[in-house]
């Protein structure tokens with residue numbers, strides 16, 4: 305799980321502990337991510353912070369750190385769980401009364417959408433190619449598996465710290481059967497208006513950067529998903545955003561700020 309992008313320097317300065325975080329674990333993670341273990345973060349740097357019970361990605365700034373972690377138990381995730389939320393996502397993947405399709409989430413990020421699906425009863429194959437985000441997801445899933453309210457959902461998710469294209473491009477006669485529904489939510493700059501979400505997005509953008517070939521890469525990802533999905537591909541977009549790869553979907557579901565584009569693939 306090391307930095308593979310040869311065209312862009314690794315934006316991660318290193319790993320630190322929060323004071324009460326276990327030093328041995330920090331050293332292990334620094335080795336795994338191939339970055340230094342730091343006593344103090346340099347000014348204006350991006351680091352992974354190891355706490356007593358969780359990992360965070362932190363942008364260390366003079367006027368206060370900005371931190372993000374994968375959280376399925378507390379805060380907004382807990383609220384969403386109690387309120388049942390995100391029905392539109394469930395409808396988009398084809399969930400109906402008594403029917404919960406298996407979903408391959410090809411763009412894991414902070415795992416929020418995957419967790420909503422798993423909480424509703426779907427089994428989810430979760431792919432995230434960035435080593436830091438894969439690590440944060442692993443950490444969030446471990447904590448969710450330790451909590452009685454979220455244990456069952458966490459156990460429905462299988463995390464793959466790899467590029468989903470590597471998986472989708474290996475031809476196999478049963479791939480379509482194994483992956484009836486593929487869900488994609490590629491990064492779309494400036495899509496979320498809420499202040500906290502905006503800050504988190506900024507942090508992720510610092511980590512992930514913006515590819516010169518974004519549109520081309522997205523088109524390849526959609527095409528691979530269309531070839532592999534047995535029933536449908538679902539793409540999350542900003543409400544007024546362009547179609548991924550300029551491909552018109554079979555139909556759309558529109559919310560206030562988000563749109564789900566659904567491509568039916570059976571019989572393609």
Ligand SMILES: C[S@@+](CC[C@H](N)C(=O)[O-])C[C@H]1O[C@@H](n2cnc3c(N)ncnc32)[C@H](O)[C@@H]1O
Nearest residue numbers: 411412413414415416417432433467468489491
């Ligand atoms: C906008 S985020 C997804 C947010 C996610 N839906 C959530 O609920 O937190 C997009 C993520 O997809 C990942 N990604 C993009 N292309 C990928 C690929 N080919 N394979 C695996 N992960 C990919 C990026 O690293 C990024 O973390």
